Amino acid sequence: MSVQLDTDKLAAMVKSKRAGRGLRAVAHEIGDVSASTLSRIEQGSVPDVNTFLLLCNWLSVPTDTFTIADEGVATPEPATVGSDKIVAHLRADRILPKATAQALIEMIQLAYRQVSQ
Known part of the structure; x- marks a missing residue:
């Protein structure tokens, strides 16, 4: 199965929740994420797994919120x-x-x- 991360959706949700607050303040709030990492994510970069999990927790959404399964590919049981x-x-x-x-x-x-x- 081929699954991709919807980085555009992740970036949009992070920007929306950040709501203009400073990157450093938000990074501190999330914990174990740097301001520069948040900036890269908001620009569409793919985060590492730990950062992705921290962001999902901070956003209060399940990880599969950001997954896109390729068409015609079977989904898992x-x-x-x-x-x-x-x-x-x-x-x-x-x-x-x-x-x-x-x-x-x-x-x-x-x-x-x-x-x-």
Whole structure:
């Protein structure tokens, strides 16, 4: 499956929520994002995964708000989509130790595989 990030939509939503406030103030509000990174995103650059997750959290929208599936390409099974969202949240969790997150990810993926069989 081929999926692309809608950087125009991401840029527009960031600009809209920022509402003219300074880039540094907003970067501080989001945390772990620099003002220059926000500026590049507002210009249509693709953020790294961690920044993307932080922005989605700040915007209070799910990550799939910004995905565009290519026409004619099959979309994933609902179970796969659900597990992908859980995995993304576990990987983005800054409090959860990496080893614990990885163990949970493996358990969740195994559970979804069992359900899909």
